[in-house]
Amino acid sequence: MALTLMKGSEAIAEAAIRAGARFFFGYPITPQTEIPEYMSARMPEIGGCYLQAESEVAAINMVYGAAGTGARVITSSSSPGISLKQEGISYIAGAQLPCVILNVMRGGPGLGNIQASQGDYFQGVKGGGNGDYHLLTYAPSSIQEAVDILQFAYDKAEKYRMPVLFLADGIIAQMMEPVEMPEMVEYKVDPEKKPWAATGWKPGDDPAKRAVINSLFISTEELAQHTDKLQAVYREAEKNEQMWETYKTEDAEFIITAFGTLARVAKTAIDEMREEGLKVGLFRPITVWPFPYAALKEACEQPSVKAVLDTEVNEGQMIEDVKLALNGARPVEFLGHCGSQFPTTAEIIAKIREMKEAK
Amino acid sequence: MSVVFEKTPLLTDKQFHYCPGCNHGIIHRLVAESIDELVKEGKLEAGNVIGVAPVGCSVFAYDYFACDMFEAAHGRAPAVATGIKRSRPDTLVFTYQGDGDLASIGTAEVVHAAHRGEKIVTIFVNNAIYGMTGGQMAPTTLIGQKTTTSPYGRDEAWCGAPIKMSEMLAAVPDSYYIERCAVNSTPNIIKCKRAIKKAMEYQLEGKGFCMIEVLSACPTNWGLNPVEAMKWLEENMIPYYPLGVYKDKGAEQK
Numbered sequence: 001m002a003l004t005l006m007k008g009s010e011a012i013a014e015a016a017i018r019a020g021a022r023f024f025f026g027y028p029i030t031p032q033t034e035i036p037e038y039m040s041a042r043m044p045e046i047g048g049c050y051l052q053a054e055s056e057v058a059a060i061n062m063v064y065g066a067a068g069t070g071a072r073v074i075t076s077s078s079s080p081g082i083s084l085k086q087e088g089i090s091y092i093a094g095a096q097l098p099c100v101i102l103n104v105m106r107g108g109p110g111l112g113n114i115q116a117s118q119g120d121y122f123q124g125v126k127g128g129g130n131g132d133y134h135l136l137t138y139a140p141s142s143i144q145e146a147v148d149i150l151q152f153a154y155d156k157a158e159k160y161r162m163p164v165l166f167l168a169d170g171i172i173a174q175m176m177e178p179v180e181m182p183e184m185v186e187y188k189v190d191p192e193k194k195p196w197a198a199t200g201w202k203p204g205d206d207p208a209k210r211a212v213i214n215s216l217f218i219s220t221e222e223l224a225q226h227t228d229k230l231q232a233v234y235r236e237a238e239k240n241e242q243m244w245e246t247y248k249t250e251d252a253e254f255i256i257t258a259f260g261t262l263a264r265v266a267k268t269a270i271d272e273m274r275e276e277g278l279k280v281g282l283f284r285p286i287t288v289w290p291f292p293y294a295a296l297k298e299a300c301e302q303p304s305v306k307a308v309l310d311t312e313v314n315e316g317q318m319i320e321d322v323k324l325a326l327n328g329a330r331p332v333e334f335l336g337h338c339g340s341q342f343p344t345t346a347e348i349i350a351k352i353r354e355m356k357e358a359k
Numbered sequence: 360m361s362v363v364f365e366k367t368p369l370l371t372d373k374q375f376h377y378c379p380g381c382n383h384g385i386i387h388r389l390v391a392e393s394i395d396e397l398v399k400e401g402k403l404e405a406g407n408v409i410g411v412a413p414v415g416c417s418v419f420a421y422d423y424f425a426c427d428m429f430e431a432a433h434g435r436a437p438a439v440a441t442g443i444k445r446s447r448p449d450t451l452v453f454t455y456q457g458d459g460d461l462a463s464i465g466t467a468e469v470v471h472a473a474h475r476g477e478k479i480v481t482i483f484v485n486n487a488i489y490g491m492t493g494g495q496m497a498p499t500t501l502i503g504q505k506t507t508t509s510p511y512g513r514d515e516a517w518c519g520a521p522i523k524m525s526e527m528l529a530a531v532p533d534s535y536y537i538e539r540c541a542v543n544s545t546p547n548i549i550k551c552k553r554a555i556k557k558a559m560e561y562q563l564e565g566k567g568f569c570m571i572e573v574l575s576a577c578p579t580n581w582g583l584n585p586v587e588a589m590k591w592l593e594e595n596m597i598p599y600y601p602l603g604v605y606k607d608k609g610a611e612q613k
Contacts, residue, residue, distance in 0.1 A: 023446060049445045054471035058438040061431065061468070065411075065442025068429055073442070091432050198427035198443070200450075202406030203368040212421050214430040 003178035008143045009034035009104070011179045012172075013042065013076075015147040016100060019154050020072040020187030022048035025062035027055060027081060030114040031170040032104035035076040056081040060088030060101075067097040068213035070189035070197030072154050076102035078170070079120050080111060082128075089163060090129025094215025096196070096230070098157030100150070101135070102166045104173040107340040115340030116170030118260055121317035124167045125289040132227055134234050135165040136241060137289040139259040143177040145286070151182050156241065160233050161196070167288060169313060171261040238290040248274065249281030249299050254352050256282050257296065257310045257322050262342060266311060269348035279304070280352055288318065293325040300330050307355050311343050312336040367391045369408075373422045380585025382575035383417055385542045386484055386551075387455075391424060393556040394451065402563055408451045409443050411436040413465075415457035416490040424455075434465025437472035440479045451562060453480040458499040459489045462522050469528070469570075476533030476567035480558045483524060483570055486577040487596060494580030498522040501595055506580070521599060525572045529605035535567035537605040541574040541597060543589050550602075561609060574600055 006014075013035045024039040036052065043050035049066075053059035059075050066073045077085060082103045092099060105120045107113040124137050136156055140146035146168060153164045191199040198211040217223035247267055249255055258266045263284040270280045283299050285292050300308055308330050310319040316334045323332050335343050335351045369391035377383045397403040412420035414433035421428035431439040436454035444452045461469050461483050472479060488506055489495040496509040499521050503512040513521075529537045536558055540551035551573055558569035574596050578588035604610070 023442070025442065051441070051445060053438070054467055054474075057435070058441075058468055058471065061435040061438035062442035062445070064431075064435075065429065065439040065444075066446040067442070068439075069409075069443055069446040071446045073446075087432055088435070095430075198409050198429070198447075200406035201427050203425045205406075207371070210425070211427040212430070213428070214421060216418065216430055218419075 003180055005176055006143065006179050007034060007174070007176050008146070009173040010038045011143050011181070012102065012146050012150065013038040014181060015150040016074045017042060017046065017048065018182050018184045019150050020185045021074040021100065021154070022046070022187070023066045023071050023073040024048070024050050024075065025053050025059040025066070025073070026075050026077065027053050027059050029078045029081045031106055031116070032076050032078045032102070032173050034173065035102065056084035057087065060085040060092070063099050064088055064092050064095070064097060064213070067092065067099045068095070068198050068211070070191070070194040070199060072187050074100045074102070076104065078104045078106045079108050079117070082120060082123065086129040089135070090131055090133060091215050092163050093129070093133035093135065094131065095213050096161040097213065098154065098161055098163065100153050100157065100164045100166070102168065105167065105169050107338070113340055116174070116261070116313065116342070117340045118169050118262065118313040118317070120167065121288065121312070121314060124165055125291065133230060134289050135163050136160065136237060136287070137165040137167055138286060139167045139288045140172060140286070141260050141263045141284065143172060143175070144179050146172055147179055147181065158194070160237050162233060162237070167260070169260045169262070241287055242290050242292040242295065243286035244292040244295050245284040245286060246299055247282040247284070249283060251279055251304055252281030252302070253279045253304055253306050254355060255300050255305055255308050256280060256348065257284070257308060257318065258282065258312065259285050259288060259318060262311060262313055265342060265345055266348060269345040272345060273349055273352060278352060278356065285318070291321045291325070293321070296322065296325040297329065300326055305330060307331045307333065309333050309335060309348070309351060309355065311348060313340065313342055314338065367395045369395045369425050371423055371425045375423065376419060377416065378579040380576060380578035380588055381416070382486070382542050382573070383484065385548060386482065386573050386575065387420070387423055389548070389552045389555050390453065390455065390482055393552060393559055394426070396556065397451070397559055397563065402560065403451055407449060409447065411440045411443070411452070411454040413454070413456040413460040415460045417455055417457060417484065418491065420455050434460050434463070435468055436460065436465065437468040437477065437479065437481065441472055441475070441477050444477060444479055448478075451559060453482060453559070455482045456484070457490065458483070458485045458487065458497045462498045462524050470531065473528045473531040473534040473568040473570070476535065478562050478565060478567060480555075480562050481568070481570040482555065483572040484575045485524070485572055485600065486575040487521070488577050488580045490577050490580055501599060523600065525570070525605045528570055533567050534570070534606060535608045536561055536569040538607070539572040539574070539600060539602050539605065541592065541602055543574070543576070543592055547602070566609065
């Protein structure tokens with residue numbers, strides 16, 4: 001297969017199109033503007049729809065409308081724009097509509113800056129909008145991985161009837177890497193497979209089959225039934241969809257936890273440390289919701305493991321899930337910086353040495 | 360015996376939850392009858408209709424209109440309708456919104472739907488108050504009008520003059536047809552029905568954004584009985600919100 005050198009945002013946009021996405025609604029914001037730019041040129045070529053909304057608020061509601069008709073829809077933004085989309089994301093989750101949302105994370109809070117960051121972990125996996133809901137959330141660490149995940153993202157979104165969120169730090173969108181692109185999928189809405197979608201009910205048809213795309217359940221009992229249904233879906237996704245990568249964890253004394261591109265910095269640090277005889281491994285969640293709690297626990301509870309170092313490009317967010325997974329079984333230390341300053345291999349190595357000396 | 364009057368098939372059998380004297384019932388029926396007639400006249404294929412309900416008193420409109428329906432977040436109906444229409448361009452798409460929804464929290468969405476010339480019909484029901492939350496001041500509340508959040512009467516110096524959406528949207532280059540109606544009398548009900556149907560016909564012809572504003576009584580939150588409320592609407596609302604066609608690109612071209 002041929003490898004093409006591509007910029008992350010363009011590879012991701014093209015991969016979404018090849019997975020059947022034919023509707024893009026978005027709004028420019030750094031560092032992901034190349035995605036709408038690419039979509040604006042590419043969608044007309046393939047009979048798709050690129051529409052620049054007046055705001056992220058409107059864009060996500062356009063997603064709600066088009067997804068409710070059964071189409072494969074995508075939107076992208078970066079942190080402050082994703083905050084604006086939270087209202088719509090909660091409605092989409094409540095109305096059980098499949099779609100794909102890309103967050104190319106930049107520094108925060110507020111306007112923050114425009115450099116790569118991982119500051120939206122909490123927002124992505126712990127809620128963001130109002131109510132009890134989850135998004136199937138992937139944190140790719142390379143352009144190829146993002147492209148590969150997009151190939152099944154719509155199938156998963158449609159299977160569970162839940163939105164898929166890509167939690168990608170800005171580096172994924174901005175760097176260039178060789179990628180193998182998949183074949184084009186021609187997606188057609190099949191009303192049999194999407195009986196919930198608005199596909200043309202008329203008076204005289206079975207009233208139960210009329211599409212009502214909605215997240216309002218005014219009676220206590222009906223809302224409870226609805227959220228029970230959502231929770232059952234989430235339990236099923238937790239059972240089937242956890243993805244993670246382990247690297248040199250078999251005999252490790254120390255395990256580093258990291259997600260996204262920072263995991264690649266950690267790998268370099270691990271290789272250098274191994275040359276010096278320091279036994280260090282990496283555990284990288286690929287799905288951050290559902291979080292691979294059991295797999296992380298298993299990796300860290302090997303007798304050889306003395307402690308865990310969680311590293312992130314934020315002030316410590318995923319560390320809460322790492323600690324939940326370990327439930328006190330091993331000490332967990334943290335190395336991270338606020339908005340946009342990636343921990344370096346030197347810092348990671350220094351931190352592990354410090355942990356080793358303390359033992 | 361011949362049938363002289365029957366319920367339109369575009370309304371479900373669900374009983375309306377609206378208060379006595381509220382005009383939503385009449386307006387729902389005008390929308391449903393217009394769709395039904397377009398189907399019978401062969402201008403619209405049955406089933407090719409999607410409605411978008413708002414947040415406000417008509418939040419349950421998805422229970423009443425017998426077609427595929429979406430419930431939108433507060434004010435976002437024109438954005439939701441945009442997504443639907445772009446995905447299903449063969450479908451008649453309408454939004455049904457109140458004045459809190461459209462003229463306050465949803466101004467960006469409706470202005471930009473009009474600005475893009477989005478091929479949708481918006482039914483804008485203006486009763487100069489927030490009904491569902493129990494009678495608070497709306498952007499459309501008249502000067503001096505007392506509500507639960509303007510207990511001394513709306514003060515223009517403090518919160519501005521009531522917003523005129525039809526006039527505003529008529530000024531947007533790519534809006535196509537904007538008319539303000541009322542349902543306070545039989546002639547006005549007939550005019551309103553004609554306007555709604557004309558807006559839908561324009562959409563089916565592929566023309567741009569159409570909005571029909573309908574002045575509507577809210578006896579419950581105005582603290583009046585239904586007869587007094589209609590009189591108040593005629594004496595206070597119609598003078599400030601004059602009825603008529605604000606823009607009709609179709610007529611201009613004739």
